[in-house]
Amino acid sequence: MADWSKEKIQKFVSNLKDLHTHEKLGQFYDDFAPQYDKAVKSFGYVGPSIAVKLLNKYVKSKDAWILDVAAGTGLVGEYLVDSGYTNIDAVDGSVASTEVARKKNIYKHLYVQWLGGDNKLNTNNEGYDALVCVGGFALNQLKSDVFPEFIRVVKPGGFIVINIRTNWLDREASYSDGKFERDMAQMETNRKWKLIEKYLDIQQEESVNQDSVTFIHQVC
Template sequence: MADDWLVQGPTDPHEVADHYDDWAARYDADLATWSYRAPVAVAERVRAHHPDAGTLLDAGCGTGLVGRALRASGFGGRIVGLDVSQASLRVAERAGVYDELRPADLQQPLDVADDSVDALVCVGVMTYLPDVDAVWREFARVVRPGGLVVVTQREDLWQPRDCPGVVDRLAADGVWTPIDVSGPAAYLPEAEGELGGLGCYYVTARVGSA
């Protein structure tokens, strides 16, 4: 696994898909070695802020770590996973915690109806999605008013991609109401080198105006 590839963070969906296809079989073991805690932290936020959510979209589900964390936290609703890496989706399928898994490029409009899910989570994926404003608006579009969006963003991309500005702009536009913006927290604390020093922000927002 080339750690420098992760630090560099390419955004071409074909390149990203190839990389995650190659990594899929070893991804869960590597992330466990690096003490990746974001899936559990996001599951906790979903359970705390939308305990009754019946349908959840996991945008960039990868091999299914977030779905597994949600089930372990007691989430009993429907979980739909989307990802550009087919090999990762096959690993997620074997986990047996998703009700539906579909290939999708999150840099394109989602093939998901407006206001159709109670919650959307996107964990460890924004590295690869440079147009933060467009992506977060698209996430909010598919979530019912009053529903929840929880996304993570790496600390080193938080300011360069103007994530604080996007959080505020979406609030000003009545797209969402932030509940909590926290970070930076340790992201991959046991990884070696630059990767191990990365922090992560968590954005939790309720869709619609307050």
């Protein structure tokens, strides 16, 4: 999978529609982990760089504690380190992916767990200055029921950065017809967080649709 053609990428994406359980998703990403970094870098995956660039606007202290959710093999973590951040934790459900990430010596703590439903983050209340989630919201993956958990573990005044590809907003049933943003807005109505910035990135890459939107919320 090192040389990713448009057809291979489309096949990869199409596989996600059949992965309705954490067990199936875990097996998929465990199998994919050894090739993941090389594959996504082959088409210039921009989500991690966008999210960290935006985080830099709001979190100035390089000593801030940051939680990387759906960290996978640690691509976001690499950008965080390159930006000078030194206190980074991570959580992901794929054992093999977290082992790849662990070898990069990026994270202070790395938790292997799935989120959503009754699955809670294995971290204390208000333990982080910021949370970043890139690629975690996709077909059959994280749902908006994780928003309260994201908020729980971030300090009041801290920031939550979520990057999602725009095509998932139509293809994932739990996000479609504007539900994803309505659920975000409901959290704001409930005075849990406040939308600070919504950043739309349009890519001209023909091999894969990388258009994405990044939401930056500040915890109340």
